Amino acid sequence: KQEVTQIPAALSVPEGENLVLNCSFTDSAIYNLQWFRQDPGKGLTSLLLIQSSQREQTSGRLNASLDKSSGRSTLYIAASQPGDSATYLCACSLSGSARQLTFGSGTQLTVLP
């Protein structure tokens, strides 16, 4: 059974700092890996989706990488802003599945002004 772990559980950084969030998974037979953002009391917003054949995806100040062989993904946020404060979740979809996702427990990010 796929297990997804995110470390650290919480992170606090000063504005302007570059930062990396980590995600690890136990089963490398993934179909894709997704990074989401969740604001308090809200649903999830998709940030980036990396297909199993890809190594990274970029959107604005966000860059996500995928290393299937080591079972790891990172989300890099450049020049962090207070508006980036949220919980970031990664999730994997396994090959052959109905695209249901297995989620990590998230990293709660606070960017201090």
Add this chain to the structure above:
Amino acid sequence: DGGITQSPKYLFRKEGQNVTLSCEQNLNHDAMYWYRQDPGQGLRLIYYSQIVNDFQKGDIAEGYSVSREKKESFPLTVTSAQKNPTAFYLCASCTGGWGNQPQHFGDGTRLSIL
């Protein structure tokens, strides 16, 4: 605008009562999902449906039931058999099939016990 609408935003359940959470999407997505989120934790899959009139149990289906009579709608019933229903419930949808498209989420329903 296309999206997923969940209602109500807050719901309270009395002992022995069944309650139904609504999820409607106008994205023309085939696949729909229900997740449960407990404080400080990730999401866990309750049920999913890849097509109308078909649905499958997820990891924590006990005490829940669903129906998929229309493509746009995937209601979740929390039955009295679910002894710990207090949680944040999220509905999602995606195109399904073999496409690599992200899941889209609603804004959730927070369920509490009276």
